[in-house]
Amino acid sequence: MNRKRKGITAERELLHKFWKAGWACVRIAGSGSIKYPMPDVIASNGFKQIAIEIKNIGSDYKYFPKKEIKELIEFSQKFGAIPFVAVKFSGKPWLFLSVDDLKETKQGFAIQFENEKAKGFSFEELIEFFDKL
Amino acid sequence: MNRKRKGITAERELLHKFWKAGWACVRIAGSGSIKYPMPDVIASNGFKQIAIEIKNIGSDYKYFPKKEIKELIEFSQKFGAIPFVAVKFSGKPWLFLSVDDLKETKQGFAIQFENEKAKGFSFEELIEFFDKL
Numbered sequence: 258m259n260r261k262r263k264g265i266t267a268e269r270e271l272l273h274k275f276w277k278a279g280w281a282c283v284r285i286a287g288s289g290s291i292k293y294p295m296p297d298v299i300a301s302n303g304f305k306q307i308a309i310e311i312k313n314i315g316s317d318y319k320y321f322p323k324k325e326i327k328e329l330i331e332f333s334q335k336f337g338a339i340p341f342v343a344v345k346f347s348g349k350p351w352l353f354l355s356v357d358d359l360k361e362t363k364q365g366f367a368i369q370f371e372n373e374k375a376k377g378f379s380f381e382e383l384i385e386f387f388d389k390l
Numbered sequence: 391m392n393r394k395r396k397g398i399t400a401e402r403e404l405l406h407k408f409w410k411a412g413w414a415c416v417r418i419a420g421s422g423s424i425k426y427p428m429p430d431v432i433a434s435n436g437f438k439q440i441a442i443e444i445k446n447i448g449s450d451y452k453y454f455p456k457k458e459i460k461e462l463i464e465f466s467q468k469f470g471a472i473p474f475v476a477v478k479f480s481g482k483p484w485l486f487l488s489v490d491d492l493k494e495t496k497q498g499f500a501i502q503f504e505n506e507k508a509k510g511f512s513f514e515e516l517i518e519f520f521d522k523l
Contacts, residue, residue, distance in 0.1 A: 283432070
């Protein structure tokens with residue numbers, strides 16, 4: 258699978274998980290190609306909207322470009338959503354990180370599964386957290 | 391232009407208008423083909439999100455299928471958005487109708503430019519209305 262195809266597959270997997278959990282979730286058309294800052298996915302429980310940038314990660318890629326995270330924050334402010342990054346390391350469950358929990362480095366915003374696990378939410382924890390608000 | 395292509399062109403036109411007005415706006419991938427109820431577009435000024443079903447209308451087509459409107463309402467409730475229909479009659483400016491203002495008939499929800507104009511918002515009126523809330 259090429260990178261683009263792999264990305265769409267991950268977005269669809271997450272879409273189904275949110276709907277199954279009783280949330281509404283949409284994939285954004287043209288995110289990454291259009292001139293406006295846009296996330297990959299927006300999910301909502303009817304009260305809180307979250308804007309999500311998705312990353313499928315192999316062992317060789319552990320950074321988000323700064324531009325990507327800054328645009329996610331910019332979009333979220335304009336839309337009225339909470340910015341999150343959903344990370345999928347191969348063979349691991351989805352990990353949701355608040356952008357505040359990413360570590361800014363020279364190369365970009367760093368994420369590593371073992372380091373960030375404590376700070377991140379699993380899918381179930383994310384749902385529970387926002388449904389209780 | 392075929393119907394699908396025409397639909398995407400209308401969605402993009404609206405997308406640019408919202409961003410130009412200072413709103414965030416996204417086109418939804420797979421709306422109309424995926425099993426979940428989804429609008430064509432979601433726009434937001436950071437406080438109110440509106441879910442929009444778009445219709446390009448020739449003189450021969452003046453109905454929204456009931457299923458389409460019911461799904462727009464269903465999605466909006468789940469997402470926490472306000473459901474609107476954006477209608478584009480050829481040669482006329484965009485007209486925004488609240489789903490409450492559509493007339494339910496046997497064939498579906500009826501819209502006619504002359505009849506509905508008084509009830510609908512122009513693009514500028516829509517922006518002004520929500521930005522003042």
